[in-house]
Amino acid sequence: MSIDQLVAVVPVSDMNTAMPWYELLVGRPPDNHPMETLVEWRITDTGWIQVFHDPERAGSTLLNFAVDDLDRQVAEVTGRGLSLGDIQPANKGVRLCTVIDPDGNRITFIGGFRDVY
Numbered sequence: 001m002s003i004d005q006l007v008a009v010v011p012v013s014d015m016n017t018a019m020p021w022y023e024l025l026v027g028r029p030p031d032n033h034p035m036e037t038l039v040e041w042r043i044t045d046t047g048w049i050q051v052f053h054d055p056e057r058a059g060s061t062l063l064n065f066a067v068d069d070l071d072r073q074v075a076e077v078t079g080r081g082l083s084l085g086d087i088q089p090a091n092k093g094v095r096l097c098t099v100i101d102p103d104g105n106r107i108t109f110i111g112g113f114r115d116v117y
Contacts, residue, residue, distance in 0.1 A: 001041070004046065005046050005047070005048060006046060006047045006048070006052055007040075007047075007048045007049075008047070008048070008049050008050070008061075008063055009050045009052050009061075010022075010049060010050065010051050010052065010061045010063060010101070010105050011052055011053075011054035011055075011056075011057035011058045011059075011060065011061060011103075011105075012051055012052065012053060012054070012055075012058050012101070012102075012103050012105070013040055013055040013058040013059075013103050014053075014054075014103075015036065015037065015039070015051070015053050016103075017102050018051050018101065018102065018103070019051065021082075021101055021102055022039070022041065022049070022101070023053050023114075024077070024081055024082050025077060025080075025082060025099065025101075026041045026043070026109065027076065027077075027080060028041075028047070029099065030051075030076070036053075037052060037053035038050060038051070038052050038053070039051050042066070042092060049063070050082060058103040058104075058105070058106075059103040059104035059105055060105070061105040061106070062105075062106050062108070063105065063106070063107045064100075064107075064108045064109075064110055065107070065108070065109050065110065066110045066113035067096045067109050067110065067111060067113075069111070070087060070095050070097060070109055070110070070111025070112070071087070073097075073109050073111075074097050074109065077099065077109075082099065083099070084097050084099045084109075085098045085099070087108075087111075090110075090112075090115050092112075092117050093112045094110060094111065094112040095110075095111040095112055096108050097109045097111075098112055
């Protein structure tokens, strides 16, 4: 098996609320808007977020982003107007900071992530 792209789907209840919120989270407009119920951001060369109108599943997603500089990431997202939780220590030097979208989907930034612990 060869997987070329990873796509994380985030269900939301209202696209008119979600799209501007995710623009603040990512720091730019979506890369694709293929239909009224779906917008997409390319996050890495092979990783995407799809924000999808699906009220029945909205609020149930956990999405994690490993970042190279957690303090800088938190400052950038906060500077764009979103409120994040406090940075929390995890284990083995890993730190976490979470933000929750309007539906209750939980997005966590991970600092100190590595492939092997």
